[in-house]
Amino acid sequence: MPCLDEVRPLPTAIASARAALETLAAKGLAGEIVIADNGSTDGSQALAESLGARVVPVAERGYGAALAGGFQAARGRYLVMGDADGS
Numbered sequence: 001m002p003c004l005d006e007v008r009p010l011p012t013a014i015a016s017a018r019a020a021l022e023t024l025a026a027k028g029l030a031g032e033i034v035i036a037d038n039g040s041t042d043g044s045q046a047l048a049e050s051l052g053a054r055v056v057p058v059a060e061r062g063y064g065a066a067l068a069g070g071f072q073a074a075r076g077r078y079l080v081m082g083d084a085d086g087s
Helices: 010-025 044-050 063-073
Strands: 034-037 054-057
Touching (some): 034 044
Parallel strands (some): 034 054
């Protein structure tokens, strides 16, 4: 999930991702939640980590850069993108 100062909607977005991962786990698939942080200053990183997500910093600014950075850091074979604002 690309993220820039999303401390308010982040818990809901991570909870939705976690629910999807639980559904996949029932089918024998595993996954992770990666937050591609694009320089948040509101505590989004610490909140995401406290909620069990793996936070990767993406220094290059911009939505596309955050997406690319998150995809590069992901450890899975299949990638699914959701936005930290819940969209």
